[in-house]
Amino acid sequence: MLDFTRKEEKHVSLLLWQYLICIMIVAQAGCLHWFDGDEQDDEVPYELIKVGDPVSFSMPLPDLTKVYREKYKGDKLLSQSLAYRVWDFNKDGRYDLVEVINEKGDVELRAYDLDFDGKVDEVEHFNQ
Numbered sequence: 001m002l003d004f005t006r007k008e009e010k011h012v013s014l015l016l017w018q019y020l021i022c023i024m025i026v027a028q029a030g031c032l033h034w035f036d037g038d039e040q041d042d043e044v045p046y047e048l049i050k051v052g053d054p055v056s057f058s059m060p061l062p063d064l065t066k067v068y069r070e071k072y073k074g075d076k077l078l079s080q081s082l083a084y085r086v087w088d089f090n091k092d093g094r095y096d097l098v099e100v101i102n103e104k105g106d107v108e109l110r111a112y113d114l115d116f117d118g119k120v121d122e123v124e125h126f127n128q
């Protein structure tokens with residue numbers, strides 16, 4: 001067992017308090033750093049739809065525009081995949097067929113404007 005004098009006890013006590021204060025400062029700094037790092041991890045991923053340039057073919061082939069879904073976290077692009085293919089059969093600038101593409105690349109739905117009035121006339125669903 002250690003045997004301290006009154007003066008030594010006071011000195012040890014003071015050293016312990018200094019040591020505890022140092023630990024608290026370091027712990028607080030560590031927590032602040034941890035919260036800063038955690039904020040970046042808490043960025044919510046989001047999706048943007050990006051319309052590609054239309055590709056025009058000579059008649060009788062329809063014009064095609066591809067539409068992509070892009071997933072981001074912050075400014076970082078995580079992935080890009082085809083979301084829609086839209087076709088203009090009579091080349092009037094209005095889409096006559098829209099294909100909805102799922103994330104696996106399969107067509108989920110086709111919506112047709114058969115009489116070119118800009119309204120959907122028929123919808124075809126595909127079960128995957």
Ligand SMILES: [Ca+2]
Nearest residue numbers: 090092094096
């Ligand atoms: Ca059209």
